[in-house]
Amino acid sequence: MKPKAYIQTFGCQMNEHDSYRMMEVLGAEGYDLTPEVDDASLIVLNTCSVRENPENKVYSQLGRLRRLKQQNPELIIGVGGCVAQQEGEAILKREKAVDMVFGPDNFMRLPEMLAQVRGGQRVLMTKWLPRDKQVQNFIPEEWVERGHVEGCKAYIAITKGCDNFCTFCVVPFTRGREASREPENILREARDLVSRGAREIWLLGQNVNSYRVHDYGFHELLEDVSSIPGLPRIRFTSPHPNDWNNRLSDLMAARANICNHLHLPFQAGSDRVLHLMNRQHTIEEYLDKIRYMRSINPAMEITTDLIVGFPTETEAEFETTLRVLEEVEFSQIFPFKYSPRPKTKAAKMEDDVPRRVKEERLARVIALQDAINARRIARSVGALEEVLIDSANPKQRGAMNGRTGGNRPVTVPGAHLEVGDLVQVRITAASGHWLTGELVEEAAAASS
Numbered sequence: 001m002k003p004k005a006y007i008q009t010f011g012c013q014m015n016e017h018d019s020y021r022m023m024e025v026l027g028a029e030g031y032d033l034t035p036e037v038d039d040a041s042l043i044v045l046n047t048c049s050v051r052e053n054p055e056n057k058v059y060s061q062l063g064r065l066r067r068l069k070q071q072n073p074e075l076i077i078g079v080g081g082c083v084a085q086q087e088g089e090a091i092l093k094r095e096k097a098v099d100m101v102f103g104p105d106n107f108m109r110l111p112e113m114l115a116q117v118r119g120g121q122r123v124l125m126t127k128w129l130p131r132d133k134q135v136q137n138f139i140p141e142e143w144v145e146r147g148h149v150e151g152c153k154a155y156i157a158i159t160k161g162c163d164n165f166c167t168f169c170v171v172p173f174t175r176g177r178e179a180s181r182e183p184e185n186i187l188r189e190a191r192d193l194v195s196r197g198a199r200e201i202w203l204l205g206q207n208v209n210s211y212r213v214h215d216y217g218f219h220e221l222l223e224d225v226s227s228i229p230g231l232p233r234i235r236f237t238s239p240h241p242n243d244w245n246n247r248l249s250d251l252m253a254a255r256a257n258i259c260n261h262l263h264l265p266f267q268a269g270s271d272r273v274l275h276l277m278n279r280q281h282t283i284e285e286y287l288d289k290i291r292y293m294r295s296i297n298p299a300m301e302i303t304t305d306l307i308v309g310f311p312t313e314t315e316a317e318f319e320t321t322l323r324v325l326e327e328v329e330f331s332q333i334f335p336f337k338y339s340p341r342p343k344t345k346a347a348k349m350e351d352d353v354p355r356r357v358k359e360e361r362l363a364r365v366i367a368l369q370d371a372i373n374a375r376r377i378a379r380s381v382g383a384l385e386e387v388l389i390d391s392a393n394p395k396q397r398g399a400m401n402g403r404t405g406g407n408r409p410v411t412v413p414g415a416h417l418e419v420g421d422l423v424q425v426r427i428t429a430a431s432g433h434w435l436t437g438e439l440v441e442e443a444a445a446a447s448s
């Protein structure tokens with residue numbers, strides 16, 4: 001019987017993508033993946049340190065895994081990803097049950113690490129790979145055509161790391177300096193994923209639209225990926241407002257297979273706070289880009305990240321954040337209370353907005369967004385949407401779930417659909433973020 005590996009992923013799509021790559025690497029080592037932690041002889045936590053909460057979750061999960069290791073001393077436990085990069089040896093010192101700690105640049109070296117652990121060592125691998133002139137094919141040649149298709153979706157990492165050093169953000173320290181993959185390396189991966197059933201490809205990068213190899217930038221890459229025959233949907237995340245331009249908005253409007261969804265973090269409505277965050281743009285510049293995009297593509301769904309209670313944020317400055325929500329009418333927001341992260345510049349500032357005030361501001365943005373979302377989603381009822389079916393509805397027998405181009409989840413009951421079908425759906429009801437619809441006609445079957 002094959003040994004079993006269990007991977008638990010915390011955090012963003014980039015971590016999910018890294019976990020899929022780890023699955024492929026471990027599969028080549030003879031492991032089967034298991035959804036049951038108790039069945040595994042290898043457990044890997046792929047961690048996130050962008051906020052305090054997921055980091056705390058990793059340590060409490062390690063406490064639970066310690067008990068499994070006491071019952072089964074042969075069990076191998078690894079901690080990978082951003083907390084591993086940030087904390088390094090401290091994890092090995094703090095948690096004796098952990099056998100290996102490795103950063104995001106090292107997961108392709110799992111076979112080597114496992115051999116060392118089996119040889120009786122505890123392993124620490126947090127060295128950065130060399131980044132030659134910031135261009136790096138960080139997916140090794142032999143793995144380019146072995147990407148993972150999950151249902152009908154696949155992720156491609158096109159850049160890694162970030163050079164922006166926003167003062168609240170730990171990513172430049174946990175993922176390193178920015179590097180872009182060679183275009184042909186990415187396009188080969190995309191063509192291969194399409195030939196193996198991918199209907200929707202996500203291009204990933206911490207600052208995805210700063211992708212550049214010499215004079216070939218994100219615009220050129222998006223043009224080329226969207227020209228691949230048989231690929232009906234492309235998404236990307238997360239772009240930075242500084243690197244966004246109207247040419248990219250024009251391309252999104254012109255290409256039917258680039259989805260009508262943009263996740264563009266604005267973080268704060270006040271120019272003074274944006275400056276303290278080192279965001280390098282004003283709120284008017286951000287809003288101008290959104291206004292242009294909406295003027296040529298009114299159907300565009302825009303989502304965002306924002307932080308409340310950044311050091312020194314006043315009540316009046318917080319209210320400018322509320323005004324941005326009102327103007328843009330985001331379809332979804334990911335709001336966070338500021339918390340200092342290790343090594344960042346903001347961690348040296350006094351965290352002077354009281355917790356109670358941060359909580360109250362967070363509650364206000366959530367309440368406002370709920371009202372905005374209720375308005376927006378009510379307008380969806382009766383509309384015709386193209387939906388990519390991606391899974392069976394776990395609660396409703398015979399119903400299938402999918403996503404609109406704007407990335408809204410939709411349930412389509414009783415229509416005999418399959419994962420990968422791209423269909424026209426009339427929206428009949430809306431609740432919270434979720435839509436329900438009925439099939440109008442099949443746009444393109446999974447087999448097409």
Ligand code: SF4
Nearest residue numbers: 162164165166169171
């Ligand atoms: S752009 Fe800023 S927030 Fe985004 S990953 Fe880079 S440093 Fe972090």
